[in-house]
Amino acid sequence: MLLAGDLAGFVAAMRSITLPEAPEAYRGGPIASLDASTRAAIEELRGIPQEGVDCDAATAAWEDALRAPDWDGPPVWLHADLMPGNLLMDRGRLTSVIDFGCMGVGDPACDLFPAWNLLPAGAREVFREALGVDDATWNRGRGRTLSQALIALPYYRRTNPAMAHTARHVIRAVLGES
Secondary structure, eight states: HHHHHHHHHHHHHTTTTTTTTTBBTTTTSSHHHHHHHHHHHHHHHOOOGOOOOOHHHHHHHHHHHHHHHHOOOOOEEEOOOOOGGEEEEETEEEEOOOOOOOOOOEOGGGGGTTHHHHHHHHHHHHHHHHHTHHHHHHHHHHHHHHHHHHHHHHTTTTOOOOHHHHHHHHHHHHHHHH
């Protein structure tokens, strides 16, 4: 639970930054921009039955995320790549965040990735509550995280076992929550 608070503190600090003429984050745009690539990945995974992905459930979860209203608030600063490899920890506590190459402003749902990439269900709620995340943003965040995992799994399954493992974990976590 301490990690959830640490992550929420980092995300909240990012969101509090105000700088003029901020660039758009690499992953900061509308979730609908991911639709074609996400659906293509689902279809690719249908052809890889040994991965065991419930593609119908993945499609339903993805479509649920697409139904969430777009972010209509001011863009917020995002790290936009809060993957486990970019979060350095010691004894279950966040000690540092690296790789700011995707940073910019956009939809706050982009920085919810750790909820499903890293945190167990109970800690997910601590993270969400600490950030005050509304249902629409949470649904977009879950959808973005699922999309990234669905695209990563067929891409990395033979070349990068760690990334493929994370993708499988995320897919299970998201579909288990739906």
